[in-house]
Amino acid sequence: MIVLGITGNIGMGKSSVARMFEELGAVRIDTDAIVSDLLGDPEVIREICDLFGDHVLRDGALDRKLIAHTVFSNSRLRLGLENILHPRVFAAVDERVADLAKMAAPLLVVVEAPVLFERSYQNRFDSVLTVHTTEETALRRLEEKGVSRVDAQKRMESQFPIAMKIEKADMTIDNNGTLEETKQQVRQIHELLLLLETQHGSN
Numbered sequence: 001m002i003v004l005g006i007t008g009n010i011g012m013g014k015s016s017v018a019r020m021f022e023e024l025g026a027v028r029i030d031t032d033a034i035v036s037d038l039l040g041d042p043e044v045i046r047e048i049c050d051l052f053g054d055h056v057l058r059d060g061a062l063d064r065k066l067i068a069h070t071v072f073s074n075s076r077l078r079l080g081l082e083n084i085l086h087p088r089v090f091a092a093v094d095e096r097v098a099d100l101a102k103m104a105a106p107l108l109v110v111v112e113a114p115v116l117f118e119r120s121y122q123n124r125f126d127s128v129l130t131v132h133t134t135e136e137t138a139l140r141r142l143e144e145k146g147v148s149r150v151d152a153q154k155r156m157e158s159q160f161p162i163a164m165k166i167e168k169a170d171m172t173i174d175n176n177g178t179l180e181e182t183k184q185q186v187r188q189i190h191e192l193l194l195l196l197e198t199q200h201g202s203n
Contacts, residue, residue, distance in 0.1 A: 002197050003097055003109045005125035007116040009162050010155045011138030013175040014112050017131045020186040026108040027100060034092045038085055039064060051080045072154040086119065107197045117160055117168055129189065130169035132162050133176045
């Protein structure tokens with residue numbers, strides 16, 4: 001079994017690429033879903049309120065938009081939030097991978113990890129893939145989803161430059177082109193990883 005970490009910067013298509021691998025038969029571990037569940041956990045809510053203050057609560061639930069807006073303007077709070085969430089996220093990922101390893105497991109598991117290099121998580125994966133576009137392409141796509149350019153730029157500035165992530169990755173996907181062009185790259189990488197895993201398993 002190969003566990004592939006998929007990273008990149010905001011708006012560059014990590015989630016889309018992960019879903020393309022899933023369509024080809026890979027198991028996708030949805031870290032966004034894990035985070036969403038955690039943000040409803042009473043212990044996590046308490047820790048986040050201790051960090052941000054009770055003003056981030058609305059009727060007993062976290063105001064996720066307010067938190068997101070705040071952390072991309074305040075690196076201390078962003079790192080504090082990551083320190084609360086990330087150990088729990090990776091504990092859930094590790095548990096899921098361990099469960100898959102006990103079964104007639106799939107050959108490929110894909111995990112989205114937006115700040116993989118920023119937090120030195122690359123050694124948690126067998127291989128790392130960076131999805132990239134130009135910054136302008138990412139900003140345009142985010143604006144089409146309703147994210148303001150100012151907010152999008154703040155979020156980008158909180159992440160490593162995409163050129164650094166391309167350099168550090170084992171493989172990359174250029175997501176500047178058409179959907180079919182991206183899918184073709186995904187298919188090629190999927191075939192390569194399956195071949196490598198098959199060869200490894202036969203040794």
